[in-house]
Ligand code: SF4
Protein backbone atom coordinates (compact mmCIF):
# COMPACT_ATOMS: atom_id res chain seq x y z
CA UNK A 1 0.00 0.00 0.00
CA UNK A 2 1.52 3.35 -0.98
CA UNK A 3 0.58 6.42 1.08
CA UNK A 4 3.41 8.74 -0.02
CA UNK A 5 5.15 10.34 2.93
CA UNK A 6 2.15 10.26 5.26
CA UNK A 7 1.45 7.46 7.71
CA UNK A 8 -1.24 4.90 6.85
CA UNK A 9 -4.63 5.61 8.43
CA UNK A 10 -6.75 2.95 10.12
CA UNK A 11 -10.29 2.86 11.52
CA UNK A 12 -12.17 0.17 13.44
CA UNK A 13 -15.95 0.46 13.07
CA UNK A 14 -18.72 -1.23 15.01
CA UNK A 15 -22.14 -2.41 13.81
CA UNK A 16 -24.50 -4.93 15.47
CA UNK A 17 -22.10 -6.87 17.65
CA UNK A 18 -20.89 -7.51 21.19
CA UNK A 19 -17.55 -5.61 20.81
CA UNK A 20 -15.65 -8.88 21.37
CA UNK A 21 -13.73 -8.59 18.10
CA UNK A 22 -12.62 -5.03 18.89
CA UNK A 23 -11.49 -6.32 22.29
CA UNK A 24 -9.57 -9.19 20.65
CA UNK A 25 -7.67 -6.57 18.60
CA UNK A 26 -7.19 -4.37 21.67
CA UNK A 27 -6.00 -7.32 23.78
CA UNK A 28 -2.94 -7.63 21.55
CA UNK A 29 -1.38 -5.12 23.95
CA UNK A 30 2.24 -4.33 23.13
CA UNK A 31 2.13 -5.32 19.43
CA UNK A 32 -0.83 -2.94 19.00
CA UNK A 33 1.13 -0.13 20.68
CA UNK A 34 4.03 -0.86 18.32
CA UNK A 35 1.66 -0.72 15.35
CA UNK A 36 0.26 2.59 16.63
CA UNK A 37 3.78 4.07 16.37
CA UNK A 38 3.79 3.50 12.61
CA UNK A 39 0.14 4.20 11.62
CA UNK A 40 -2.54 6.70 12.61
CA UNK A 41 -5.51 4.97 14.25
CA UNK A 42 -8.23 7.58 13.66
CA UNK A 43 -11.34 5.73 14.81
CA UNK A 44 -11.42 2.88 17.34
CA UNK A 45 -14.09 3.53 19.97
CA UNK A 46 -12.95 0.72 22.32
CA UNK A 47 -9.42 2.15 22.34
CA UNK A 48 -10.31 5.87 22.54
CA UNK A 49 -10.03 7.70 19.19
CA UNK A 50 -13.37 8.65 17.64
CA UNK A 51 -13.64 10.09 14.12
CA UNK A 52 -16.18 7.99 12.31
CA UNK A 53 -16.12 10.20 9.21
CA UNK A 54 -12.34 9.86 8.71
CA UNK A 55 -10.96 8.85 5.31
CA UNK A 56 -8.71 5.84 5.89
CA UNK A 57 -6.52 3.33 4.10
CA UNK A 58 -7.86 0.35 6.06
CA UNK A 59 -11.31 0.16 7.68
CA UNK A 60 -11.92 -2.83 9.91
CA UNK A 61 -15.61 -3.55 10.43
CA UNK A 62 -17.12 -5.52 13.31
CA UNK A 63 -20.79 -6.49 13.43
CA UNK A 64 -23.63 -7.20 11.06
CA UNK A 65 -26.11 -4.94 9.27
CA UNK A 66 -29.41 -4.96 11.16
CA UNK A 67 -31.05 -1.59 10.45
CA UNK A 68 -31.40 0.82 7.51
CA UNK A 69 -29.19 3.27 9.46
CA UNK A 70 -26.50 0.56 9.63
CA UNK A 71 -26.67 0.11 5.84
CA UNK A 72 -26.38 3.86 5.13
CA UNK A 73 -23.47 4.29 7.57
CA UNK A 74 -21.69 1.29 6.06
CA UNK A 75 -21.95 2.69 2.50
CA UNK A 76 -20.35 5.92 3.74
CA UNK A 77 -17.49 3.98 5.37
CA UNK A 78 -16.94 2.04 2.14
CA UNK A 79 -16.67 5.30 0.17
CA UNK A 80 -14.09 6.70 2.60
CA UNK A 81 -11.93 3.55 2.83
CA UNK A 82 -9.35 2.05 0.50
CA UNK A 83 -9.52 -1.46 1.97
CA UNK A 84 -12.50 -2.70 3.94
CA UNK A 85 -11.88 -5.77 6.12
CA UNK A 86 -14.57 -7.61 8.07
CA UNK A 87 -13.51 -8.94 11.48
CA UNK A 88 -15.41 -11.76 13.13
CA UNK A 89 -18.44 -13.93 12.58
CA UNK A 90 -20.98 -11.08 12.91
CA UNK A 91 -19.41 -8.99 10.14
CA UNK A 92 -18.42 -11.91 7.95
CA UNK A 93 -21.43 -14.20 8.27
CA UNK A 94 -24.15 -12.29 10.14
CA UNK A 95 -23.24 -13.80 13.51
CA UNK A 96 -25.55 -15.07 16.21
CA UNK A 97 -28.04 -12.25 15.53
CA UNK A 98 -28.66 -13.69 12.03
CA UNK A 99 -30.59 -16.47 13.78
CA UNK A 100 -33.51 -14.06 13.70
CA UNK A 101 -33.54 -14.48 9.90
CA UNK A 102 -35.02 -17.93 10.49
CA UNK A 103 -37.89 -16.64 12.61
CA UNK A 104 -40.50 -13.90 12.77
CA UNK A 105 -38.39 -11.05 14.18
CA UNK A 106 -41.40 -8.70 14.37
CA UNK A 107 -43.02 -11.06 16.86
CA UNK A 108 -39.85 -11.02 19.00
CA UNK A 109 -39.60 -7.20 18.84
CA UNK A 110 -43.19 -6.88 20.07
CA UNK A 111 -42.42 -9.28 22.90
CA UNK A 112 -39.20 -7.52 24.01
CA UNK A 113 -39.80 -3.78 23.57
CA UNK A 114 -42.49 -1.70 25.25
CA UNK A 115 -42.73 0.58 22.16
CA UNK A 116 -41.83 -1.65 19.19
CA UNK A 117 -42.86 1.10 16.72
CA UNK A 118 -39.51 2.80 17.46
CA UNK A 119 -37.51 -0.27 16.36
CA UNK A 120 -36.54 -0.04 12.68
CA UNK A 121 -35.20 -3.49 11.80
CA UNK A 122 -34.33 -4.69 8.30
CA UNK A 123 -36.01 -7.95 7.35
CA UNK A 124 -32.71 -9.82 7.89
CA UNK A 125 -29.50 -9.29 9.86
CA UNK A 126 -26.81 -9.72 7.21
CA UNK A 127 -23.03 -9.91 6.72
CA UNK A 128 -21.24 -6.74 5.58
CA UNK A 129 -20.55 -8.23 2.13
CA UNK A 130 -24.30 -8.30 1.36
CA UNK A 131 -24.31 -4.47 1.45
CA UNK A 132 -20.86 -3.33 0.22
CA UNK A 133 -17.74 -4.76 -1.42
CA UNK A 134 -15.39 -6.38 1.10
CA UNK A 135 -11.68 -6.75 0.35
CA UNK A 136 -10.81 -9.30 3.03
CA UNK A 137 -12.83 -11.43 5.45
CA UNK A 138 -11.40 -12.57 8.79
CA UNK A 139 -13.66 -15.05 10.59
CA UNK A 140 -13.94 -16.13 14.22
CA UNK A 141 -16.01 -15.39 17.30
CA UNK A 142 -14.07 -13.51 18.31
CA UNK A 143 -11.58 -12.89 15.52
CA UNK A 144 -7.95 -13.65 16.32
CA UNK A 145 -6.09 -10.44 17.25
CA UNK A 146 -2.90 -11.95 15.79
CA UNK A 147 -4.72 -12.59 12.50
CA UNK A 148 -5.89 -8.95 12.37
CA UNK A 149 -2.38 -7.73 13.12
CA UNK A 150 -0.85 -10.03 10.48
CA UNK A 151 -3.41 -8.86 7.90
CA UNK A 152 -2.68 -5.22 8.77
CA UNK A 153 1.06 -5.72 8.26
CA UNK A 154 0.44 -7.49 4.95
CA UNK A 155 -1.77 -4.66 3.66
CA UNK A 156 0.77 -2.06 4.80
CA UNK A 157 3.36 -4.03 2.82
CA UNK A 158 1.13 -3.80 -0.24
CA UNK A 159 -0.78 -7.05 -0.52
CA UNK A 160 -3.85 -8.79 0.84
CA UNK A 161 -2.94 -11.82 2.96
CA UNK A 162 -3.92 -15.35 2.07
CA UNK A 163 -6.35 -16.72 4.68
CA UNK A 164 -6.08 -20.45 5.41
CA UNK A 165 -9.52 -22.08 5.22
CA UNK A 166 -8.41 -25.67 5.72
CA UNK A 167 -10.30 -27.64 8.40
CA UNK A 168 -9.54 -27.39 12.13
CA UNK A 169 -8.62 -31.11 11.92
CA UNK A 170 -5.53 -30.09 9.92
CA UNK A 171 -4.57 -27.69 12.71
CA UNK A 172 -5.06 -30.46 15.30
CA UNK A 173 -2.56 -32.58 13.40
CA UNK A 174 -0.10 -29.69 13.13
CA UNK A 175 -0.42 -29.05 16.90
CA UNK A 176 -0.36 -32.78 17.75
CA UNK A 177 -3.65 -32.41 19.65
CA UNK A 178 -5.48 -35.61 20.64
CA UNK A 179 -8.75 -35.87 18.70
CA UNK A 180 -11.68 -35.37 21.11
CA UNK A 181 -14.09 -36.98 18.66
CA UNK A 182 -12.10 -40.21 18.47
CA UNK A 183 -10.86 -40.34 22.08
CA UNK A 184 -13.97 -39.00 23.88
CA UNK A 185 -16.79 -39.25 21.33
CA UNK A 186 -17.38 -35.50 21.46
CA UNK A 187 -19.51 -33.93 18.68
CA UNK A 188 -16.65 -31.91 17.20
CA UNK A 189 -17.39 -29.54 14.29
CA UNK A 190 -13.69 -29.36 13.38
CA UNK A 191 -13.93 -31.50 10.21
CA UNK A 192 -16.12 -28.84 8.54
CA UNK A 193 -14.82 -25.68 10.26
CA UNK A 194 -12.13 -23.34 9.01
CA UNK A 195 -8.96 -23.05 11.03
CA UNK A 196 -7.58 -19.72 12.23
CA UNK A 197 -8.08 -20.35 15.96
CA UNK A 198 -5.07 -22.65 16.36
CA UNK A 199 -7.46 -25.53 17.30
CA UNK A 200 -7.81 -23.95 20.72
CA UNK A 201 -10.92 -25.93 21.77
CA UNK A 202 -9.61 -29.42 20.90
CA UNK A 203 -6.30 -28.55 22.56
CA UNK A 204 -8.32 -27.91 25.76
CA UNK A 205 -10.29 -31.18 25.30
CA UNK A 206 -13.37 -29.37 24.04
CA UNK A 207 -15.24 -30.00 20.81
CA UNK A 208 -15.02 -27.28 18.17
CA UNK A 209 -18.33 -25.36 17.79
CA UNK A 210 -17.62 -23.88 14.36
CA UNK A 211 -16.93 -20.25 15.28
CA UNK A 212 -14.52 -19.76 12.33
CA UNK A 213 -17.16 -20.68 9.72
CA UNK A 214 -17.13 -23.32 7.00
CA UNK A 215 -13.84 -24.82 5.81
CA UNK A 216 -13.14 -25.26 2.09
CA UNK A 217 -14.80 -28.35 0.63
CA UNK A 218 -16.57 -29.00 3.93
CA UNK A 219 -18.65 -32.18 3.77
CA UNK A 220 -21.27 -30.87 6.20
CA UNK A 221 -23.85 -33.45 5.25
CA UNK A 222 -21.50 -36.33 6.15
CA UNK A 223 -20.63 -34.81 9.53
CA UNK A 224 -24.32 -34.14 10.34
CA UNK A 225 -25.19 -37.75 9.48
CA UNK A 226 -22.29 -38.96 11.66
CA UNK A 227 -23.53 -36.86 14.61
CA UNK A 228 -27.03 -38.31 14.22
CA UNK A 229 -25.62 -41.86 13.91
CA UNK A 230 -23.83 -41.41 17.23
CA UNK A 231 -27.14 -40.58 18.94
CA UNK A 232 -27.50 -36.81 18.62
CA UNK A 233 -31.20 -35.88 18.15
CA UNK A 234 -32.04 -34.19 14.83
CA UNK A 235 -32.98 -30.88 16.51
CA UNK A 236 -29.56 -30.79 18.20
CA UNK A 237 -27.84 -31.52 14.86
CA UNK A 238 -29.75 -28.55 13.40
CA UNK A 239 -28.69 -26.36 16.33
CA UNK A 240 -25.00 -27.29 15.88
CA UNK A 241 -25.23 -25.97 12.31
CA UNK A 242 -27.58 -23.00 12.81
CA UNK A 243 -25.42 -21.29 15.40
CA UNK A 244 -22.77 -18.52 15.29
CA UNK A 245 -22.21 -18.99 11.55
CA UNK A 246 -25.68 -20.32 10.75
CA UNK A 247 -26.22 -17.75 7.99
CA UNK A 248 -23.13 -19.02 6.11
CA UNK A 249 -23.46 -21.71 3.46
CA UNK A 250 -23.24 -24.69 3.57
CA UNK A 251 -24.09 -24.61 7.32
CA UNK A 252 -27.38 -22.83 6.61
CA UNK A 253 -28.70 -25.24 3.98
CA UNK A 254 -27.75 -28.35 5.94
CA UNK A 255 -29.09 -26.90 9.20
CA UNK A 256 -32.43 -26.05 7.60
CA UNK A 257 -32.59 -29.55 6.15
CA UNK A 258 -32.21 -31.08 9.62
CA UNK A 259 -34.72 -28.59 11.05
CA UNK A 260 -37.21 -29.67 8.37
CA UNK A 261 -36.71 -33.33 9.35
CA UNK A 262 -37.67 -32.44 12.93
CA UNK A 263 -40.83 -30.63 11.76
CA UNK A 264 -41.78 -33.53 9.44
CA UNK A 265 -41.27 -36.09 12.22
CA UNK A 266 -43.31 -34.03 14.71
CA UNK A 267 -46.09 -33.71 12.11
CA UNK A 268 -46.29 -37.47 11.51
CA UNK A 269 -46.20 -38.17 15.26
CA UNK A 270 -49.16 -35.81 15.73
CA UNK A 271 -51.05 -37.51 12.88
CA UNK A 272 -50.51 -40.90 14.50
CA UNK A 273 -51.85 -39.40 17.74
S1 SF4 B 1 -18.04 -12.23 16.11
FE1 SF4 B 1 -18.42 -12.90 18.23
S2 SF4 B 1 -16.93 -11.77 19.49
FE2 SF4 B 1 -17.03 -10.73 17.48
S3 SF4 B 1 -18.55 -9.10 17.77
FE3 SF4 B 1 -19.65 -10.89 16.95
S4 SF4 B 1 -20.43 -12.00 18.78
FE4 SF4 B 1 -18.83 -10.55 19.46
Ligand code: SF4
Nearest residue numbers: 169172179180188190
Ligand atom coordinates in the same frame (compact mmCIF):
# COMPACT_ATOMS: atom_id res chain seq x y z
S1 SF4 C 1 -10.62 -32.87 17.73
FE1 SF4 C 1 -12.10 -32.13 16.23
S2 SF4 C 1 -10.91 -30.75 14.93
FE2 SF4 C 1 -9.43 -31.99 16.04
S3 SF4 C 1 -9.00 -33.76 14.68
FE3 SF4 C 1 -10.67 -34.36 16.05
S4 SF4 C 1 -12.54 -33.92 14.88
FE4 SF4 C 1 -10.87 -32.74 13.94
